[in-house]
Amino acid sequence: MSELPGDLQYTTDHEWLRREDDGNVTVGITDHAQSALGDLVYVELPEVNQEVESGGDMAVVESVKAASDVYAPIGGTVVAVNEALTDDPEAINNDPYGEGWIVKLEPSGDEGELLTPDAYQALLDELES
Amino acid sequence: MPFIPHTDDDTRDMLEAIGAESIDELFDEIPAELKIDALDGIPEAMSEMEISRLMRERAAMDGAPLCFIGAGAYEHHIPQAVWDIATRGEYYSAYTPYQAEASQGTLQTVYEYQSMITELTGLDVSNASLYDGASGLAEAALMAVRSNRKAKSRQVLLAPGVSPTYVKVATAIAGSQGLTFDYLAMDRSSGNLDFDSLDENAEPVAVVVQQPTFLGTLEDVDRITDWAHARGAFVIAIANPTSLAVLKAPGHWGEQGADIACGDGQPLGVPLSSGGPYFGYMTCKQKHVRQMPGRIIGRTTDLEGKPGFTLTLQAREQHIRRSKATSNICTNQGLMVTAATIYMSLLGNDGLSAVARQSAGNTARLVAGLTAIDGIERLFDGPAFHEAALRLDRPVAPVLEALAARDILGGYDLGADFPDLGNALLVCATETKTEADIDCYVEAMQEIFTASLAESA
Numbered sequence: 413m414s415e416l417p418g419d420l421q422y423t424t425d426h427e428w429l430r431r432e433d434d435g436n437v438t439v440g441i442t443d444h445a446q447s448a449l450g451d452l453v454y455v456e457l458p459e460v461n462q463e464v465e466s467g468g469d470m471a472v473v474e475s476v477k478a479a480s481d482v483y484a485p486i487g488g489t490v491v492a493v494n495e496a497l498t499d500d501p502e503a504i505n506n507d508p509y510g511e512g513w514i515v516k517l518e519p520s521g522d523e524g525e526l527l528t529p530d531a532y533q534a535l536l537d538e539l540e541s
Numbered sequence: 542m543p544f545i546p547h548t549d550d551d552t553r554d555m556l557e558a559i560g561a562e563s564i565d566e567l568f569d570e571i572p573a574e575l576k577i578d579a580l581d582g583i584p585e586a587m588s589e590m591e592i593s594r595l596m597r598e599r600a601a602m603d604g605a606p607l608c609f610i611g612a613g614a615y616e617h618h619i620p621q622a623v624w625d626i627a628t629r630g631e632y633y634s635a636y637t638p639y640q641a642e643a644s645q646g647t648l649q650t651v652y653e654y655q656s657m658i659t660e661l662t663g664l665d666v667s668n669a670s671l672y673d674g675a676s677g678l679a680e681a682a683l684m685a686v687r688s689n690r691k692a693k694s695r696q697v698l699l700a701p702g703v704s705p706t707y708v709k710v711a712t713a714i715a716g717s718q719g720l721t722f723d724y725l726a727m728d729r730s731s732g733n734l735d736f737d738s739l740d741e742n743a744e745p746v747a748v749v750v751q752q753p754t755f756l757g758t759l760e761d762v763d764r765i766t767d768w769a770h771a772r773g774a775f776v777i778a779i780a781n782p783t784s785l786a787v788l789k790a791p792g793h794w795g796e797q798g799a800d801i802a803c804g805d806g807q808p809l810g811v812p813l814s815s816g817g818p819y820f821g822y823m824t825c826k827q828k829h830v831r832q833m834p835g836r837i838i839g840r841t842t843d844l845e846g847k848p849g850f851t852l853t854l855q856a857r858e859q860h861i862r863r864s865k866a867t868s869n870i871c872t873n874q875g876l877m878v879t880a881a882t883i884y885m886s887l888l889g890n891d892g893l894s895a896v897a898r899q900s901a902g903n904t905a906r907l908v909a910g911l912t913a914i915d916g917i918e919r920l921f922d923g924p925a926f927h928e929a930a931l932r933l934d935r936p937v938a939p940v941l942e943a944l945a946a947r948d949i950l951g952g953y954d955l956g957a958d959f960p961d962l963g964n965a966l967l968v969c970a971t972e973t974k975t976e977a978d979i980d981c982y983v984e985a986m987q988e989i990f991t992a993s994l995a996e997s998a
Contacts, residue, residue: 479862
């Protein structure tokens with residue numbers, strides 16, 4: 413059973429999104445995603461100021477057995493990337509919703525399809541059944 | 542003899558297991574209009590006896606001329622042991638098996654190859670090889686676009702001495718992905734880059750420098766490298782591996798070194814043959830390794846702590862990354878790489894350096910002899926490695942024909958690739974040429990020049 417904070421929004425691609433007080437959003441991958449990928453060995457981050465569309469490629473997380481794209485859950489401009497992941501990609505495995513954040517975006521208004529915690533939990537239940 | 546191990550029963554069982562009627566059914570997804578029934582231009586199959594005879598007869602047509610042509614592929618002495626070992630059953634396969642549990646010997650060979658090539662080029666990481674030097678340039682340019690994320694453009698600038706053949710191949714492969722390849726201006730006295738012509742507002746994604754140049758000259762690679770880096774561009778070095786025994790390694794060019802090096806590995810133990818198979822090498826700085834194409838073998842330890850070898854960083858590759866892989870290259874030229882590894886280990890640093898020095902010395906001797914003839918002079922000033930461009934006072938093609946009639950392949954006619962250079966001939970004398978060979982060429986050339994003077998008089 414993977415951890416699922418109630419104050420976040422989720423995507424069908426197993427990303428999470430947190431609305432910050434300053435209007436920006438923080439994005440990472442879920443506990444389920446990190447667990448499925450296994451030990452991460454590399455994270456390819458976007459450039460700050462890069463613009464992304466909802467559903468577009470934003471980053472790549474690579475584990476010992478797979479590499480997977482991280483899609484932008486909403487459109488916006490990259491305002492910060494978690495540089496610490498360059499040296500410590502396993503932060504995503506250890507703390508996917510905290511130290512393992514990947515990107516902060518300034519939303520452009522291009523909202524993608526987002527899930528509530530309950531809806532995401534239902535998706536996980538479906539996958540596990 | 543069939544080389545496919547499945548019997549008809551095996552095939553039937555497998556089809557049954559997946560619920561398919563026939564093998565053709567597995568390819569249903571391909572629209573019928575894209576399929577062809579027959580290959581009209583391909584002749585009937587031949588038996589081993591027939592094909593061996595045909596090839597022997599064709600090879601005999603080559604004769605045994607004295608070869609003074611370089612221009613990208615070079616005749617070097619290959620110690621007998623190289624191909625004796627490379628063609629042992631353990632190595633001799635068109636396919637390179639990579640399963641770590643079954644192929645430790647092959648993997649270690651490739652690992653040793655990678656170690657030697659990184660040492661030669663002064664860079665950190667090598668892949669397990671590419672098809673040839675020309676496709677290596679295409680892969681290097683595509684890699685630069687992926688890796689140099691600060692650059693906005695897809696323009697690749699070329700020093701004037703980059704092989705025109707390489708540029709044609711790179712354009713064919715990478716042009717459809719929006720990359721453009723543009724030559725920088727040549728300084729006509731040196732044959733090298735004209736620094737005065739450089740546009741200080743250029744924003745290329747990469748600058749390609751070939752050293753020694755296709756025309757045999759030596760560029761100021763440090764200055765070009767620093768200029769490119771100041772413009773935010775990657776530096777892609779193309780280098781003849783033999784020359785790296787005596788010239789500065791690309792990893793040490795300028796303040797920061799070249800970012801990627803590539804080139805043709807043919808001089809390292811692969812015989813001249815009608816266009817191949819040769820192999821390409823490619824190395825880069827550690828920080829760009831995630832964008833490197835091709836296989837990389839790594840050294841590791843097994844569960845019992847013993848050293849072992851395995852594919853590493855596979856998440857770049859097509860079997861994992863599918864359409865987003867760095868390249869579709871995988872198996873490539875394993876057998877040629879095996880030969881090159883044996884060649885380099887037999888020669889060592891001193892041996893390769895001796896090959897380089899003797900080749901440079903022989904070419905200098907040849908150039909001195911030829912330019913003593915009235916009507917032949919060097920096209921460019923400055924130092925050369927083992928190749929030099931000459932200016933003739935008459936068209937090159939008839940001269941080469943007259944030499945060929947005397948069983949001498951006199952060089953490469955630069956007219957088609959560099960029409961601006963006039964009657965220009967590129968000559969090369971590797972360590973395989975004796976003083977007598979060189980004198981023979983010079984005397985033949987002298988006679989041809991004297992004879993045609995007599996004709997025109």
